[in-house]
Amino acid sequence: MDVVSDAISAVRLGRPSSNRVRVTGSWCARLAPYDGAGFHVVLKGGCWLLSDGGTPISLGVGDAVLLPHGTGHVIADSPQDAAAVRQAVPFEDWAGEPGPDAGTDRDAVELLCGKYRMDQGRLHPLMAELPTVVHLPHRVGGQPELRAAIDLLSGELDARRPGSCTALPSLLDLLLVYMLRAWLAEGTSGAWPAVLGDPVTASALRALHTAPDAPWSNDRLAAEVGVSRPTLARRFTPLVGRPPMAYLTWWRLTLAATQLRDTPDTLATIARRVGYGSPYALSHAFDREFGTTPGRYRAQTGRPAVNA
Structure with a gap:
């Protein structure tokens, strides 16, 4: 993607x-x-x-x-x-x-x-x-x-x-x-025309969006893009507004919210799909980011989960 x-x-x-x-x-x-x-x-x-x-x-x-x-x-x-x-x-x-x-x-x-x-x-x-x-x-x-x-x-x-x-x-x-x-x-206003126009940042974002469930680290992402870790941080963070791993965490949780809303998949399935090792890990991170649990969010916006 x-x-x-x-x-x-x-x-x-x-x-x-x-x-x-x-x-x-x-x-x-x-x-x-x-x-x-x-x-x-x-x-x-x-x-x-x-x-x-x-x-x-x-x-x-x-x-x-x-x-x-x-x-x-x-x-x-x-x-x-x-x-x-x-x-x-x-x-x-x-x-x-x-x-x-x-x-x-x-x-x-x-x-x-x-x-x-x-x-x-x-x-x-x-x-x-x-x-x-x-x-x-x-x-x-x-x-x-x-x-x-x-x-x-x-x-x-x-x-x-x-x-x-x-x-x-x-x-x-x-x-x-x-x-x-x-x-x-x-490209007359906003940061994102510049974000997607920068080859290093655009390549890093493409990698994160293509495989959000991969075990990413700053070193692995820098190697994927073909630059050093300091170069990645220097190019990515000022343009996107947050460091690469912070952006990845936010995007994983946003994907989880979308799937809770649009699919009946279990929390365990969604957790694996977005890169979390367990439903508990996803639930904890979700609550910290959005101020509510995945279950409450799904009850308000989404479809009932299928049986595990």
């Missing part, structure tokens, strides 16, 4: 949802804060996005915007004042139908809007440091993978062809990956 894939899979819940919206005239819709990440892609025309506490952002054809922390926001045909924002129609009640002052088809705005459900309490630091709004403007020749995913999604929503129930969630997953890749490629 790679860091971006793991960062997504650790927090994803259920399947993503999406709507294709077409509207003309004057309109203003609000999405309340939610546990997850939202996105909008402009397929035709243009509109404005105003996140809670943010400044208006103009969106044009081909622009994509990701709201990774579920921030409440308004989308509208034009910049809105405070009074208009307060009167915005809840998105769930807004069918995207033309308003009373609708214009012609040439004035129509078409949007692809959707949500990813996420466990915001267990965010990987890569996801946690994403800004409130990730705006990815359309540029000719830029981010061809993202553009291709948008085109494929648009086609699936149009046609509803056989297999679309499988294709749509898969394409939405691709869209999230490509939006994160585009943000990392821009």
Whole structure:
């Protein structure tokens, strides 16, 4: 596994949802804060996005915007004042139908809007440091993978062809990956573009994520990456924000939390899978990190365990 894939899979819940919206005239819709990440892609025309506490952002054809922390926001045909924002129609009640002052088809705005459900309490630091709004403007020749995913999604929503129930969630997953890749490629803010751009740190993270159950030590990880132990510490710790073995401990426990939530596997099975020698060792470390036992965590969030 790679860091971006793991960062997504650790927090994803259920399947993503999406709507294709077409509207003309004057309109203003609000999405309340939610546990997850939202996105909008402009397929035709243009509109404005105003996140809670943010400044208006103009969106044009081909622009994509990701709201990774579920921030409440308004989308509208034009910049809105405070009074208009307060009167915005809840998105769930807004069918995207033309308003009373609708214009012609040439004035129509078409949007692809959707949500990813996420466990915001267990965010990987890569996801946690994403800004409130990730705006990815359309540029000719830029981010061809993202553009291709948008085109494929648009086609699936149009046609509803056989297999679309499988294709749509898969394409939405691709869209999230490509939006994160585009943000990392821009590298204008945050530490993680630098983390994944550093060959030593990126290689060390790849090794830890590929085999979290391996008996890692600083010496073994340095040898795996092909550098000295001091070099590994000097490159890894300032960029990631914690030493390699501290990061490994945190990641193992995050994986354990994900498996407690998403699988019925026994604590012993999960302990072996994430690199702990016994259920007791995992339980002790889990309680120290998250302030609760694996059993209580599973009872609150996950599936009942199978018999040992």
